[in-house]
Amino acid sequence: MSFVYGRKSFVEVAEDFARLLDEFQRLLVKHGSNTNVRNTKLGFYERQLKEISSLPNQDAAMLASIVTRYNLLNRLFPRPENIMIKDADLMKLLEGASDLQEKGQEYNDTFFELSMALRFLPSEKATVNLDMTTICDVIVNEELAVECKYLHGIKGLRPNLSKGLKQLDERVEKKLASYGFVALDLSALVDHQKIWNFAQSVFSEFLGVYAKLEERNKLAAGGILQHATKDKNFEKIISSFVSLQIESVFYGELGDHEVEKMSKHCLGVLFQCSVDLVFEHDEELLPVSIRAMNYFINPSIPASQHDEIRHAIKNLASGI
Numbered sequence: 001m002s003f004v005y006g007r008k009s010f011v012e013v014a015e016d017f018a019r020l021l022d023e024f025q026r027l028l029v030k031h032g033s034n035t036n037v038r039n040t041k042l043g044f045y046e047r048q049l050k051e052i053s054s055l056p057n058q059d060a061a062m063l064a065s066i067v068t069r070y071n072l073l074n075r076l077f078p079r080p081e082n083i084m085i086k087d088a089d090l091m092k093l094l095e096g097a098s099d100l101q102e103k104g105q106e107y108n109d110t111f112f113e114l115s116m117a118l119r120f121l122p123s124e125k126a127t128v129n130l131d132m133t134t135i136c137d138v139i140v141n142e143e144l145a146v147e148c149k150y151l152h153g154i155k156g157l158r159p160n161l162s163k164g165l166k167q168l169d170e171r172v173e174k175k176l177a178s179y180g181f182v183a184l185d186l187s188a189l190v191d192h193q194k195i196w197n198f199a200q201s202v203f204s205e206f207l208g209v210y211a212k213l214e215e216r217n218k219l220a221a222g223g224i225l226q227h228a229t230k231d232k233n234f235e236k237i238i239s240s241f242v243s244l245q246i247e248s249v250f251y252g253e254l255g256d257h258e259v260e261k262m263s264k265h266c267l268g269v270l271f272q273c274s275v276d277l278v279f280e281h282d283e284e285l286l287p288v289s290i291r292a293m294n295y296f297i298n299p300s301i302p303a304s305q306h307d308e309i310r311h312a313i314k315n316l317a318s319g320i
Helices: 010-030 041-050 057-076 087-094 107-119 154-173 192-215 224-230 232-253 256-260 303-319
Strands: 002-007 138-140 144-150 179-185 266-281 284-297
Touching (some): 010 041, 010 087, 041 057, 057 107, 057 284, 107 144, 107 179, 154 179, 154 232, 154 266, 192 224, 192 232, 192 266, 224 232, 224 266, 224 284, 232 284, 266 303, 284 303
Parallel strands (some): 144 179
Antiparallel strands (some): 002 284, 138 144, 266 284
């Protein structure tokens, strides 16, 4: 299981988002569009950010998550030479309703492909070539193919997995890649209210502990909210619970039929979800985004190669 547990202040998130909107505006102008990006849903989100303190906590969490996800795209501006993507695909991300309940919207399909591609960018200076201009969703270093499926309903898990496995074999047959993964985003399938309730309950316990430490002057500078949410035990508990949720969804649907369809070209299946949380203390809000990713290795692959695959997958967590 791999996790990205992120915290940024609302000010930092807003500044990054404003910079992204400026980049999208330049992209629109480049293609002769008269659209003002701030009249699109991104402009709506930017205006909502300015009023975020007046939003209910769960709405604030959803807004922070949407904006944080979009801010990942700042890595594409200016476009690095090692990343090939069509401008038209980027501009698709401006489409859709101005709605905080966005996990069911169609643009998530494109967004998932982009976010999965960005996972393969290393944090160090090593160069990785990403191609998103072929019939395959993502090609890494002309060698590894990734077929991405954002699931909008539980009934689509098995059919989409089967479709992805078939597509993967087709990409190898056409010599676009030598092997690859099918990647599934289960964000729309997990019970976010259950995760929210659990996280708030755990936060309350940690808040109580740190409040007592503060009373006894045993707390370093930084405030109770920061200390509680940065506690490694807190992170581990929340992350483990999110892990349980996505594993229960995936393994609850995975059948022998899908496993048998995994050819020698398929390394396995990556499955992930994004969770939006906000924690509050003394009228201070802190957004926390958790992205959990787990994997299923193709059982037909020799066990001697499993450790190498696991290591490669673990490194993807630091890719964004």
